Amino acid sequence: MNEQELRAEIVAVAQAIDRAGFCPSKSGNVSARFAGGLLITPSGLPYARTRPEDLIHLSLDGAVLSGARKPSSEWPFHVAIYRARPEAQAIVHTHSPRATALSCTRRGIPAFHYMIALCGGADVRCAEYATFGTPELAENAVKALEGRKAVLLANHGVIALGGSLAGAHQIVAEVENLAGQYLDILAAGLEPAILDGEEMERVAARFAGYGKVG
Template sequence: MFLEEKKRIIEAGIKLDRYGLISLAGGNISTKTDTGEILMTPSGMIYEDMEPDDVLVMDLEGHIIEGTNKPSSDMDGILYIFSRRPDIYAAIHTHQPYATAISLIQNEFRADLTTLGNACGGNVKVTPYSSPGSTEMGMDTVEYLGESLAVILAHHGVMTVGKSLKQALTAAVYLEETAKAYLAAKACGPTKELSDAQIRQTVEIYKYVGQGTSQMPEGLTDRIS
């Protein structure tokens, strides 16, 4: 069942490791099929060692349809996200160090670097602390996401979402890249900010980037303050 989708999940997990967003068996990846099944990575398995049959298929209540492995320990929280946000088709949870570090010093990561606005859809909020494996982790994600594609889980890690696995992966990668740049700048002194209007502009511009998108409206890239 869903062989190609399972392969893509494993490939995404290997990329998470390659980009330094996870170590060993950390984190998890889940996707929703067009017919509503949830594909989820198993607990405690390294992605490089994973085979398609290791990825579980379940329904939104957590009943296993296919697979014999124990699902991710974050299953309850992940299923909560999918059940409350039907527009979400992929969720990636990582322990990426730089973005997670931001949760130790502030309650929001403003999109003062255009890449963050582009990839994550605006500012990224930091949720309250919830224990790993809890339903509350999913509840906080839903509450704090808004229109963004990411939240930073306080003292824990990151959750990114998307309409596709590629979108959620892109959000995770660029969230980490911008967190590195931000923390480097912050170590040198006070940082500069974009205005809320400028952030909204970067988010809007990105909707027209890439193949298959419509023509960018005239005037959208005009300088604003």
């Protein structure tokens, strides 16, 4: 994929999550690795008006390499995740309604459904709270993402990483779905049956050959 194709795909994913209602009040952001750094969506620009040329090229130290706009305020955790996770090629961050609601309880999503394995492990953790856009939030996110592809950010939202933009997009959408199901169970006054570690390992092994997006 060349630079223009990558820029266009980042914008397409950003507009898709916006249309899905995952980015109220211009929240959320999307990035992908590029040329030793990353391309990231700009701060404060509605996704419906965002164009490929609006993206900002950052180094993995957070320096602006090109782009006329200000990068997303959450660039610190994008940079920190790419530095900590060499396999990550893309990151999607949302404030999707039900996952964000769950994050405000500061509880993660347990293995109540086998699709949790899509998120890289036996659960989706909730990272400790820190103010948005800070190094502390970046540090908390990286820690909670160890061995995982998705994390809830306490009182904030969701981060998903993937081997591709399509993969990160798929995961962040599934986290919203799972969070909604889990909240529905809790709202009914019930507790779900949790799949054990051995079963989640079997599911992960089956997913490895299932043709899922990276």
